[in-house]
Amino acid sequence: MKRFIATLQSFRDDERGSLAVETVLIIPVLFWAYLSMFAIFDAYRQHSINQKAAYTIGDIISRETTPLDGDYLDGTREILAYLTANAETNVAVRVTSVKYDGVNDVYKRDWSQAKGWKPALSNNDVGKLKSLLPVMPHNERVMVVETFVKYDPPFETGLQDREIENFVFTRPRYAPRVLWSNE
Numbered sequence: 115m116k117r118f119i120a121t122l123q124s125f126r127d128d129e130r131g132s133l134a135v136e137t138v139l140i141i142p143v144l145f146w147a148y149l150s151m152f153a154i155f156d157a158y159r160q161h162s163i164n165q166k167a168a169y170t171i172g173d174i175i176s177r178e179t180t181p182l183d184g185d186y187l188d189g190t191r192e193i194l195a196y197l198t199a200n201a202e203t204n205v206a207v208r209v210t211s212v213k214y215d216g217v218n219d220v221y222k223r224d225w226s227q228a229k230g231w232k233p234a235l236s237n238n239d240v241g242k243l244k245s246l247l248p249v250m251p252h253n254e255r256v257m258v259v260e261t262f263v264k265y266d267p268p269f270e271t272g273l274q275d276r277e278i279e280n281f282v283f284t285r286p287r288y289a290p291r292v293l294w295s296n297e
Contacts, residue, residue: 167197168280172259176284181293206230206262216252
């Protein structure tokens with residue numbers, strides 16, 4: 115028994131050896147950490163790109179003086195797919211013209227149209243957006259542009275597939291409101 119204990123003590127006190135064992139243990143952890151940092155950075159980058167694309171589409175729509183139609187909305191979806199480097203099947207756009215009724219303190223929908231898998235907003239849906247919409251004077255209008263992009267992380271490091279959503283509102287620039295062609 116004394117021999118066994120002496121062998122264990124000498125093994126414990128032995129400072130000779132190589133770094134191969136430690137390297138084999140730590141390299142997978144370092145590799146996983148590097149891939150995780152890359153995936154998180156890519157997710158933040160994609161969120162930033164999608165937000166900039168939503169602001170761009172909102173600005174384009176706010177400058178329109180002629181009524182929008184389905185072809186115009188298809189074009190905005192194509193722009194979103196191009197700006198975010200996604201397939202058109204992975205992006206959706208919803209555009210809503212919102213009017214503020216200061217007498218009743220409610221937001222009302224003039225019109226709402228969507229392209230992709232998201233439905234258009236109803237008046238009840240617009241009313242629920244009150245906390246997201248700006249303070250406006252009576253009878254003022256804003257264009258609400260919502261973009262939705264499916265995001266798939268580049269590596270399986272714990273991040274899950276998700277849908278990146280952006281909510282942007284812009285006041286019409288050259289006309290009191292932006293019209294839809296079926297109004």
